Amino acid sequence: MIDSKIPDGPLADKWNTYKAKAKLVNPANRKKLTVIVVGTGLAGSSCAASLAEQGYNIQSFCFQDSPRRAHSVAAQGGVNAVKNYKNDGDSVFRMFYDTIKGGDFRSREANVYRLAECSASLIDQSVAQGVPFAREYGGYLNNRSFGGVQVSRTFYARGQTGQQLLLGAYQSLLRQVNTGKVTMHTRHEMLELVLVDGKAKGIIARNLETGAIERHAADAVVLATGGYGKVYYLSTLAMGCNSSALWRAHKKGAYMAGVSWIQFHPTCLPQHGANQSKLTLMSESLRNDGRIWVPKKVGDDRLPNSIPEEERDYYLERRYPAFGNLAPRDISSRAAKERIDSGHGAGPMKNAVYLDFSDAIAAQGKKTIEAKYSNLFAMYEKINGIDAYKEPMLISPAAHFTMGGLWVDYELMTTIPGLFALGEANFADHGANRLGANSLLQACVDGYFIAPYTIPNYLSGELNTTKVTTEHPAFAEAENSVREQLNRFLQSKGTLSTDYFHKTIGRLLYEKCGLSRSKQNLEEAIVAIKSLKASFEKDLLITGDDTLNSELEKAGRVADYIELAELMCYDALQREESCGAHFREEYQSNEGEAVRNDTDYCYVSAWEWKGIANPPELHKEPLVFENVELAVRSYK
Amino acid sequence: MKLYLKIWRQLNATSKGEMVDYEIDGVTEHMSFLEMLDLLNESLIQLKERVIEFDHDCREGICGQCGVMINGRAHGPLKHTTTCQLHMRSFKDGDTIYIEPFRATAFPVVRDLKINRTSFDSIIVAGGYIGASTGQAPEANSIPISYETVEASFDAAACIGCGACVATCKNSSAALFVGAKITHLALLPQGKIEASKRVLTMVDQMDTEGFGACSNTEACEVECPQGISVLSIAKMNYEYNKALIMKK
Ligand SMILES: Cc1cc2nc3c(=O)[nH]c(=O)nc-3n(C[C@H](O)[C@H](O)[C@H](O)COP(=O)(O)OP(=O)(O)OC[C@H]3O[C@@H](n4cnc5c(N)ncnc54)[C@H](O)[C@@H]3O)c2cc1C
Ligand code: SF4
Ligand code: FES
Numbered sequence: 028m029i030d031s032k033i034p035d036g037p038l039a040d041k042w043n044t045y046k047a048k049a050k051l052v053n054p055a056n057r058k059k060l061t062v063i064v065v066g067t068g069l070a071g072s073s074c075a076a077s078l079a080e081q082g083y084n085i086q087s088f089c090f091q092d093s094p095r096r097a098h099s100v101a102a103q104g105g106v107n108a109v110k111n112y113k114n115d116g117d118s119v120f121r122m123f124y125d126t127i128k129g130g131d132f133r134s135r136e137a138n139v140y141r142l143a144e145c146s147a148s149l150i151d152q153s154v155a156q157g158v159p160f161a162r163e164y165g166g167y168l169n170n171r172s173f174g175g176v177q178v179s180r181t182f183y184a185r186g187q188t189g190q191q192l193l194l195g196a197y198q199s200l201l202r203q204v205n206t207g208k209v210t211m212h213t214r215h216e217m218l219e220l221v222l223v224d225g226k227a228k229g230i231i232a233r234n235l236e237t238g239a240i241e242r243h244a245a246d247a248v249v250l251a252t253g254g255y256g257k258v259y260y261l262s263t264l265a266m267g268c269n270s271s272a273l274w275r276a277h278k279k280g281a282y283m284a285g286v287s288w289i290q291f292h293p294t295c296l297p298q299h300g301a302n303q304s305k306l307t308l309m310s311e312s313l314r315n316d317g318r319i320w321v322p323k324k325v326g327d328d329r330l331p332n333s334i335p336e337e338e339r340d341y342y343l344e345r346r347y348p349a350f351g352n353l354a355p356r357d358i359s360s361r362a363a364k365e366r367i368d369s370g371h372g373a374g375p376m377k378n379a380v381y382l383d384f385s386d387a388i389a390a391q392g393k394k395t396i397e398a399k400y401s402n403l404f405a406m407y408e409k410i411n412g413i414d415a416y417k418e419p420m421l422i423s424p425a426a427h428f429t430m431g432g433l434w435v436d437y438e439l440m441t442t443i444p445g446l447f448a449l450g451e452a453n454f455a456d457h458g459a460n461r462l463g464a465n466s467l468l469q470a471c472v473d474g475y476f477i478a479p480y481t482i483p484n485y486l487s488g489e490l491n492t493t494k495v496t497t498e499h500p501a502f503a504e505a506e507n508s509v510r511e512q513l514n515r516f517l518q519s520k521g522t523l524s525t526d527y528f529h530k531t532i533g534r535l536l537y538e539k540c541g542l543s544r545s546k547q548n549l550e551e552a553i554v555a556i557k558s559l560k561a562s563f564e565k566d567l568l569i570t571g572d573d574t575l576n577s578e579l580e581k582a583g584r585v586a587d588y589i590e591l592a593e594l595m596c597y598d599a600l601q602r603e604e605s606c607g608a609h610f611r612e613e614y615q616s617n618e619g620e621a622v623r624n625d626t627d628y629c630y631v632s633a634w635e636w637k638g639i640a641n642p643p644e645l646h647k648e649p650l651v652f653e654n655v656e657l658a659v660r661s662y663k
Numbered sequence: 664m665k666l667y668l669k670i671w672r673q674l675n676a677t678s679k680g681e682m683v684d685y686e687i688d689g690v691t692e693h694m695s696f697l698e699m700l701d702l703l704n705e706s707l708i709q710l711k712e713r714v715i716e717f718d719h720d721c722r723e724g725i726c727g728q729c730g731v732m733i734n735g736r737a738h739g740p741l742k743h744t745t746t747c748q749l750h751m752r753s754f755k756d757g758d759t760i761y762i763e764p765f766r767a768t769a770f771p772v773v774r775d776l777k778i779n780r781t782s783f784d785s786i787i788v789a790g791g792y793i794g795a796s797t798g799q800a801p802e803a804n805s806i807p808i809s810y811e812t813v814e815a816s817f818d819a820a821a822c823i824g825c826g827a828c829v830a831t832c833k834n835s836s837a838a839l840f841v842g843a844k845i846t847h848l849a850l851l852p853q854g855k856i857e858a859s860k861r862v863l864t865m866v867d868q869m870d871t872e873g874f875g876a877c878s879n880t881e882a883c884e885v886e887c888p889q890g891i892s893v894l895s896i897a898k899m900n901y902e903y904n905k906a907l908i909m910k911k
Contacts, residue, residue: 077797092718092777093784093826096726112804148800155800157793157851159817166807185818190725191820198792205788213781236773266721299693302702409748475797479911489852524708526701575675577776578714624833637762 029282029633029646032436033137034510037653039119045641049480050487057082060486063230064151065217065246065272067094069189069449069467071251072196073474079203086202086243087209088232090267090580095197098253098265099470103190103310103615105173105181106467108146112168114124117178119143124655125176126465129355130430130458131607131623132657133631135650137437138455142465145472150182152475156195160184173311173463181464184401186310192467196474215241218512218583219505220248220276220446227446228495229354232507233513234540238574240506242497246489247445247482251474254429254451256289258588258595259541260533262426263292263308269584270591273433273452281441282633282646284454285431286591287599288608290461291542293359296410297379297423302315306425307410309403310451311463314352316387316396319343319363319422321380326372331381331419342366346618350662357460357608358662360424364542365619367423375422381419388416428466430457430608431598434633434648438481439473445489447482449473454631459607509653513573516582521566525581528563532556532585534590540596545612549600564590594634594643601645604628625657664690668703670715671763676771676779682761692752695720696739697729699751717776724748724888727823731759731776732763735888737827745825745888765830766881769837773804780826780888782872783840789868791844793854806852819846821889828891830882834875839883841869843896849902859906866903 034041034048052060060083064075067089076086089097112118122143127134150168154160160182173181184191203209214235221229221244229244255270257260260277294313295306320339327334342362344351354362355604363380366372373379390394393416397404407415433448435455440447450470457465483487495501539552563586569578605614605621606628614622631648674679687703694702697719704714719729724745731746733739736876754760764772765884820843828839839857844861847855854861877896886894 073797080796091720091726091728092780093728093824095784096720098721098726098729101721101723101725110803131733148798151800151803152795152797153791153808154803154852155795156847157795157820157854159813159847159851160803162808162810162813164810166809167804187821190823191817196822198787199795199797201788202792202794205790211784213784236779241665265726266722267720275877300691302694302698304695304698307723357678392825406748409744410750412750412752479798519700522709524705526705568708568711570708570711575716575777576713577716590750 029434029442029648030436031135031648032438033135038136039347040141042144043652046480049484052483052487052490053584054082056490058084060084060489061086061245062087062247062249062482063243064251065230066097066253066450066452067200068097068251068253069193069196069470070101070452070474071097071249072200073195073480074249074251074388075209075448076196076199076203077475077479077517077636079208081210081479081483083486084208085203086212086245086426088212088215088217090214092214093212094200094211095194097193098268099193099467100190101188101265102467103308104312105171105183105188105463105464106149106192106471107173107180108150108182108468109143109170109180110147110150110170112170113179115178120228122146122180126462127458127655128660129460130461132458132625132629132652133606133650134456134458136652136654141477142456142469142472146468146477148476149468149471153195155194158184158191158195162386171312176462180206180658189467192471196471216580218275218509220279221501221505222279222443223473223495223499223501226444229497229502230501231509233509234463235580236575238576240509241278242502242506244495244497244502246486247447249447249449249478249482250433250452251449252452254432255591256426258533258592259302259426259537260530261298261306261649263295263306266304269585269587271584273448274587274591276433276441276443277445278636279443280636281443281446282635283433283594284434284631284633285429285459285598286634287540287595287602288430288459289426290356290428290430290608291360291424292427293363293421293424295357295425296407297374297421298376307406308425308427308486309420309422310409313382313400313403314341315334316399317352317382317384318386319352319380319382321366321371321373326461331373333385340366340371347662354662355460356463359543361610363424378600379421379423381466382422383419384415385419426537426541428461430454430459430461434631437476438484440481440485445485447478449478484513512583513579516567516569516579517573519565519567519569521568523566525567525569525578525585528559529581529585529588532559532589534594535559536595543610543612544599546600550594552596553593556589556596560589597643598632598634601632602628624658664751664754666690666754667759669759669761672715672775673772675774680772690751692750694751695704695722695747696733696751697747711889716774718778719747722747725823727825730765730767730825730827732830734761737765737857738888741888742885743888743890751905765826767786767829767835767874769835770826770829777901782823782868783824783826783837784874786837786865786868787844787874790864793848795853799854812850816847816850819843819891819895823889823892825888827886827888829874831886832875833880833882834878836877837874838896838899839870839887839891839893840879841865843891845899845902849872849898858902862899862902862906863881863910866899
């Protein structure tokens with residue numbers, strides 16, 4: 028039985044109760060303790076800075092050349108927080124409820140409540156760091172409303188909220204580098220977790236500049252390594268995002284949960300060719316003014332502006348009159364896919380829908396629209412060479428956010444003692460679907476406000492255990508397995524590049540375990556993945572040597588993706604219901620809406636690795652709802 | 664389209680580099696510049712050759728990790744555009760393109776087109792932050808900041824740390840990068856108290872890292888993907904002089 032360690036007592040008191048009882052480490056003893064933090068995104072930087080301020084020694088790792096480049100930097104839309112500055116009825120409970128409902132009743136009440144509870148402090152924290160959030164003319168903070176909710180609780184810094192939040196966290200991190208409490212290891216990739224007596228005690232990392240394999244020991248390890256949406260190859264994520272840190276921890280005993288819950292973002296730029304490497308997100312805020320439609324006629328080849336009003340299908344407004352173009356992400360994405368698959372797709376590859384601003388421009392004037400979105404329109408023109416003031420944008424759903432990740436308890440600790448997972452790398456808080464602007468929040472709250480209590484609580488028990496050094500045999504063993512794998516890749520004498528395998532697994536997943544899934548497709552996918560895995564073993568071709576070599580880096584990541592993809596299919600296959608981002612074709616209503624099954628599937632699926640030759644083992648963490656009633660998630 | 668590429672290849676910081684000729688066919692106008700390099704690398708793999716190393720991550724113009732000199736211009740022919748956001752429609756069939764790393768003493772070459780920009784981080788370590796500890800900040804609305812101030816601060820805060828300003832400057836000066844951070848923080852009430860200490864330590868570190876001095880050529884602003892204004896350099900100089908006087 029897995030223990031989620033949720034504190035007793037009423038929902039609103041749980042976190043305070045926990046904090047009051049959490050064990051502390053004497054300030055004089057903190058300098059004797061070291062924590063490895065992998066990742067310098069919002070979750071990693073904020074956690075590393077907070078623990079360093081308390082006096083712990085921090086070893087911080089990222090694979091980019093600077094911690095400021097972590098993928099949190101790319102988030103555009105905004106970050107949610109309960110401040111009720113607009114006096115429009117927002118409250119911690121309301122945010123809690125919106126998030127539980129948005130996640131299709133597949134997240135933990137206690138975690139979600141804590142997320143809402145801590146949200147207000149994040150705005151205070153960031154403003155103190157100098158994050159230039161949008162302001163009203165009177166000098167007070169401004170905010171706006173985002174998909175899936177009816178109050179204004181999204182704070183933003185133009186279209187670069189993630190960048191500004193990250194720079195705040197990055198600066199806090201480097202401030203601690205200055206004090207000597209943080210040692211930065213940039214261009215380092217964690218390739219293995221080291222366990223001693225079943226506890227996380229270090230990592231093996233590869234120096235990406237020299238190729239050197241290094242050992243690092245610590246009293247606890249934090250993985251804040253972000254999401255794995257890049258498993259689909261085409262996604263909104265950065266090229267370097269990967270699942271390796273999580274996957275290698277999984278193979279060492281940490282459970283993975285909700286792995287097949289992948290959010291497809293509805294407003295991305297569509298794929299336009301075979302050599303494309305990523306899909307660019309257009310901020311969802313565009314849906315506040317843009318109307319989404321497709322031609323009513325199948326295969327209509329006319330230019331969008333020459334299709335008359337009555338021959339357009341505004342399918343979101345038609346199907347979801349209450350929320351219309353602002354329907355939540357999973358619903359909007361699925362509705363787009365449905366139209367595209369039924370032959371109504373637009374654009375050169377017939378893989379897009381229109382996002383049309385002509386009505387908004389007519390009603391509000393071009394100036395107003397420019398003031399709100401000019402940077403997005405400029406970006407659109409840069410990438411596509413099309414002026415979206417004159418012609419509707421082409422948009423399409425793309426793999427975006429991973430609700431799944433390492434299973435963690437209320438303390439954000441995985442099933443391996445001493446191994447914590449923060450931010451997008453863990454499965455917590457979002458359920459089967461994430462509401463917009465909640466992820467930056469979760470990453471920050473995990474690092475600034477939660478881990479600084481829960482990690483010391485764990486460390487207090489480590490003070491009197493014998494110090495592990497990198498001389499311990501467990502390090503030698505882990506290092507050997509890393510070296511063996513790298514050698515195997517370098518000696519492989521095939522003909523196919525890593526990108527070939529990445530693209531192949533991505534396409535397979537998109538078709539069989541993407542926006543919609545079926546038993547038959549998933550079973551076929553599992554068979555296909557097994558044969559792709561065999562092909563990877565013998566057909567891979569890596570050029571270069573074991574020094575700086577980006578092809579070698581990619582090989583390890585793709586090997587992990589292939590294994591992860593298989594687990595995603597098992598996860599999707601086992602869950603015989605439709606919920607949030609998980610749409611099983613067998614479980615839908617007559618109108619094509621998702622049908623959840625609370626009697627049989629109201630639990631978190633936590634998977635245990637059972638070796639390469641065996642299927643993974645499922646552990647169930649039942650979800651108990653005491654404060655909300657399980658309801659049908661309707662946006663009609 | 665078919666293109667002729669001349670690309671800088673260099674094994675490591677200490678070895679000698681050289682321009683190497685490549686030909687590439689089948690480039691389409693929709694490809695980004697980096698996708699064109701991906702295509703070239705795929706063909707090198709098929710020839711069993713080592714790929715061309717270049718830096719990149721987000722590929723949407725925000726992480727600041729990409730950046731090469733293209734025909735002598737940082738990030739290529741377009742204004743205010745990162746290399747990853749440059750598309751091949753800016754070139755035509757039969758073009759010859761020179762591709763080199765950003766060059767500066769403070770940015771040693773790591774391999775091929777990859778460079779080491781840790782010197783930028785070191786400048787921030789020296790003082791590029793507000794000394795707010797985590798976890799006990801006061802209510803955000805307790806200090807109102809005017810709309811105009813926040814917008815001006817934001818304009819400077821938008822720097823992505825790519826280094827194009829340094830690469831394009833004949834003195835390899837980091838003044839635009841440092842000026843941007845100084846301006847961002849000095850404008851805000853939260854950053855004011857530490858402003859003089861910050862500017863002194865950051866400017867000091869900029870010199871220690873081996874960046875040159877600014878001679879007001881203003882080439883940096885032209886190539887900066889974020890359009891950071893050279894006025895931020897003036898602001899830095901103002902803050903620096905003020906701090907020197909106050910220090911006495
Ligand atoms: C385009 C885009 C727009 C978004 N917009 C929004 C938005 O408006 N609002 C919102 O709330 N959310 C948004 N999100 C989601 C949100 O940005 C992310 O979920 C969040 O930033 C994740 O933060 P993180 O700290 O968990 O991970 P990341 O920021 O991804 O950081 C991961 C870190 O781990 C490091 N790393 C990974 N693996 C290794 C390894 N093996 N070894 C060493 N280091 C490693 C990386 O170097 C990096 O430093 C958006 C996401 C995308 C992609
Ligand atoms: S000032 Fe501009 S050119 Fe210089 S590092 Fe910042 S974004 Fe790049
Ligand atoms: S790859 Fe991130 S800015 Fe170009």
